[in-house]
Amino acid sequence: MFKRLVFLLVVLGLLPWTGSAVFAQVDICDDAIEIDGNDVIAGTTFGAAPATEDNDFNCGPWNSPGAWFMLLGNGGETTVTTCSGNLSSYDTALSVFTGECDDLVCIGSNDDNCASFRTDSTVSWLSGVDEIYYILVHGWDISTGDFTLTSSQLEPGVVANSPNGFIQAKAWNMLFPVLNPAGCGGGGVEVMSQNWVAPHDLAEEDPKAGDEWLDIDFNGASPGSGFDNGGLSDGPIWITKNFVSEALQVNLTGGDLVDFQQMCVELTNANVGGPVPNDNVMAISTTYVENTTDEPMRVFVCSASDDSVRVDVNNHTSTLVSACRGSAVVCQEVNCSELLPGINKITAYVWEGGGGWRMAIGLMDDTMQPITDNTEGIVFHGADEDGDLESQQSDEAPDCTMEGINPFGWLRTEAWNMLYLDQDGGAAVPLDRMAGNWVAPYEMSEENPRPGEEWDIEFFDAESTGWGGFVFNALPTWFSVASMDDEGIPLTVGDLVDFNAIATQVGFGSNDNIMSISTTYVENTTDALMRVQVCTASDDSIRVDVNDYTVTLVSASRGSAPNCQETRCADLEPGINKITAYVWEGGGGWNMRISLRDQNG
Incomplete structure (x- = not known):
């Protein structure tokens, strides 16, 4: 009741407008709430009427309730968004119009455009000086809920192409x-x-x-x-x-x-x-x-x-x-x-x-x-709209020599010794098979393979089903970025270990229904056990062993995220520790990210 009272007082002009009223709602264009070029306002579409009766001037295929605002152009780039401030409670949509309320012209609309998987909305346009713009905050289809509308306006002539670190x-x-x-x-x-x-x-x-x-x-x-x-x-x-x-x-x-x-x-x-x-x-x-x-x-x-x-x-x-x-x-x-x-x-x-x-x-x-x-x-x-710019070329590749194999918190491709094997468990391999021995008669907990080593795996005994790298070598062979560089074959490297791309580069006949086993070594230079958190993301299933203990075991048919999809606790012994990562693939992408965090994450 109090929120509604505050809103009514503002709309009726009985309180000064400060741009911070709680849950503004006007569902009629003629009564649109005026906001300035750099404003933040919380609002809701709960209980509002549908944005249009006949959808004639709606920018998109939506017929949800909406809230109306108006903004005066200054001749500069203008942006309205529901991505900032408090999270919206529903799938928002935004439409922006010029003209009169009974004769609106759509100049832009958006359903989802945020710096996350959020279903919030952003519209940007070059405004005209003293031109009135009507902004409709509504929802996808018939969605309703609470939102925060943020407006921003640059000075005329100012162009921001990468204001937040991404090229817009x-x-x-x-x-x-x-x-x-x-x-x-x-x-x-x-x-x-x-x-x-x-x-x-x-x-x-x-x-x-x-x-x-x-x-x-x-x-x-x-x-x-x-x-x-x-x-x-x-x-x-x-x-x-x-x-x-x-x-x-x-x-x-x-x-x-x-x-x-x-x-x-x-x-x-x-x-x-x-x-x-x-x-x-x-x-x-x-x-x-x-x-x-x-x-x-x-x-x-x-x-x-x-x-x-x-x-x-x-x-x-x-x-x-x-x-x-x-x-x-x-x-x-x-x-x-x-x-x-x-x-x-x-x-x-x-x-x-x-x-x-x-x-x-x-x-x-x-x-x-x-x-x-x-x-x-x-x-x-x-975009060089005037056509004045010319690009250039370089005969030499960029100097991308990296210091260390974990410069940004992820164990990069260069850190791993890898073995690819065929498998028949698909993307989401059963957990009991994932925990089995995929390289019999070898035992990963006991072996320390090096790049170039050939392993005569008994595929009748191992969980893996074969070796598809015959172009590479007759027997299953371990390899690394450095060993392939020595052979004149550069591999794709990065924080994302892209097995899918590497398979093609090395010469495997297929990168479907395949799996990788990768090892790397981490030294604990203290005299005591060190508690760490193992952060993993993978496409698809993943198992991670620290020394002879399985820390992570996730059976999933999924794509990998840019951050931790799961985090598990582990201990690093004083001295050298071996990390072994298994990643299974059933079709599509095939990659992993692994990092170690301190015990606080």
Whole structure:
């Protein structure tokens, strides 16, 4: 009763408006609550009327109750979001309009675009000076609940392309949807590494918004099978948020999460062309970053994607992950690269096989701090809409020599000695089999295998079923990043140990229905037992032994997360300790992350 009383007093003008009233709710456009360009307000849609009676001016296919707000433009970039502040209690949606309440024009909408798996919403647009914008906070379908609406407004002429450490959607020049016959895994890292725009070469060319690449050799030199944007162009065309806004009066979703699926939905719902597909497709996007110093700058590329992702910095690939997974705006992998003095082009490829389709790409410095618009020595130029920038190439690969094998808290690929074996238990192997001996007659608790060792495993006695690396060697053979480097075969490395990619690189005939056994060594330099927490994430099932004790045993058919999916207690003996990790795969992605935390986590 008190909350409702406060709301009524504010709406009726009996109390001054401070931008912090509790649970504001106006479900009629004509009575919209005015907020300023940098405001935070808690609200609710419980008990409100449906946002529209006939859905004529609703930006999306929603008919849920809503709350109305109004905001005055200042000529600068404006953002409204339900992602900040207290968590919303439901699946929100946002729609933004210009015009009068009886004749509204939709300029943007969004369902889900947050820095997590949260189902909250964000809309950004370039506002007009003194133009009134109506903001409708509603929900997906008929969802209702409580929300926090946050508005932010930059000064006119100020452009923030990486305010939070991720390069935002407006900063990318995009080519999508390219039809993708290779599914969520992109066909594996070998196919992903091919030229998807042949005969064009993105290492040498700098496409601009509006450029049409009608001569891409689909089903030939390009692994792509075509292009379909619902007839909005004669063929493949590069676009930006700005270009689409000016050409079609459609405000595509923005924010740190570049949501290609939502953009396809928005283009379809705008009725400016035919349906735009968002299944079995892929996107290619470019952006420009300037290193204003006189020396090469080591950076780390933070990436998250749904599904597979490749990131090139100039003419060198830094990230190459074949995976069927969801994403959030947190790093799913971090990989080293280098910014040359001057202009650098970042090119991101994202493949989709059904479901979500999005990416979040950011840069981090040597201390793993996000590089933003305010970072000294860096300028984020965005999509180069004026066409003034030219990328460059380097004959030498980036200097990515890492100090140590656990620089960021995860045991990197370089830390592990690995053995791949065939298995018939699928993704979620029964626990009793997982706990068995997969290398009989050898005993992992007693052996200390080294890279290059051949093991004559008795597959009739072992839980594993065979060895598929005949191209690699006749017998099951242990290998590491260093041993393969000696053979002239570079492996994908990172905090994420990507067995799926490595299998292709080493020459295994298949990376389905397979498993890995990996060992690494950790020294406790004290004279006493050291209690630690073993943090694991995996695709799919995982077992971790510390010395001869099984710490983690998880049977699951799942994708891996960028953080701990489970944490288990273990003790490190004084001296050398062996950690053995088993990861099973039944189809799709195959990887792991393992870190050790102190006893407090």
